[in-house]
Amino acid sequence: MQFVIADDHPLFRDALRRVVASHYPDAELLEADSTSSLQALLTAHDTPDLLLLDLHMPGASGFSGLVHVRAHYPSLPVIVVSGNEEPGVMRRAIAHGASGYIPKSTSLADMAAAIQQVLDGDVWLPPSARAAQSVALAPDEADIARRVRDLTPQQFRVLMMLADGLLNKQIAYELGVSEATIKAHMTAILKKLGASNRTQAVVAAARLQLDPSMRIVDVVEED
Incomplete structure (x- = not known):
């Protein structure tokens, strides 16, 4: 085993x-x-x-x-x-x-x-x-979970780094790829999450937190 x-x-x-x-x-x-x-x-x-x-x-x-x-x-x-x-x-x-x-x-x-x-x-x-009652996921939590499941492993890593407040160039450095590659990942992430910008993507991902009321880091929008 x-x-x-x-x-x-x-x-x-x-x-x-x-x-x-x-x-x-x-x-x-x-x-x-x-x-x-x-x-x-x-x-x-x-x-x-x-x-x-x-x-x-x-x-x-x-x-x-x-x-x-x-x-x-x-x-x-x-x-x-x-x-x-x-x-x-x-x-x-x-x-x-x-x-x-x-x-x-x-x-x-x-x-x-x-x-x-x-x-x-x-x-x-x-x-x-x-002994506790069964918990049904809230519709928005179930929806974002379904969308996160569609991310590739690399896209998932980029999203988590974005949620930590990193810029594209910082993410590119950490992953050892070009900034253009990160921008391409970001475009795919926004599309899969149904978000129009980086902030919306982070807010969506925050629905999977243990405590959804926790503070969300400030996200810098980039071109």
């Missing part, structure tokens, strides 16, 4: 590694500490058996990383691992395609049980979320 652990905190990656290794000693473990390294891992390997995904890795925000992974690897079961313990957030993760949600405060024994349950084809949530 092959498991991917995607979390930018080394100590928590180590905890997950120990859980997996103790129950699946013959499994191959792959690790990523950012959205870009996760994309590289998934591109380089056949579809793994399970992805353990932190919602707050560099290169993604809120549910955007989950939405994008589910779009490009629909047969890959994903368990979200997060410090957020709001039942509504857990339910939204399931609505966005996760097969389970493990709060980081969960005991190692319960983590192991959650992993096995998802591998068996079931959905796992902690008791606090099981």
Whole structure:
């Protein structure tokens, strides 16, 4: 079996590694500490058996990383691992395609049980979320999730960098491509998101935040 652990905190990656290794000693473990390294891992390997995904890795925000992974690897079961313990957030993760949600405060024994349950084809949530009402995604959140799923991996990276307030030339430098290439990506992103400018694109992507009321960075419009 092959498991991917995607979390930018080394100590928590180590905890997950120990859980997996103790129950699946013959499994191959792959690790990523950012959205870009996760994309590289998934591109380089056949579809793994399970992805353990932190919602707050560099290169993604809120549910955007989950939405994008589910779009490009629909047969890959994903368990979200997060410090957020709001039942509504857990339910939204399931609505966005996760097969389970493990709060980081969960005991190692319960983590192991959650992993096995998802591998068996079931959905796992902690008791606090099981007792909560099912959450239907708001129409605008469901719509932007559908649009984000259409982005290529490189377009997704550009959008996340844009949401961080980077200019085209800064994004081009970080990705090692020309500014003209970034402008071409930006045109495609705006079209796929149904946005007419950079600010609208960032506002649309913010609908996938865990807290949609969070402050949105100022976006500089460029020609």
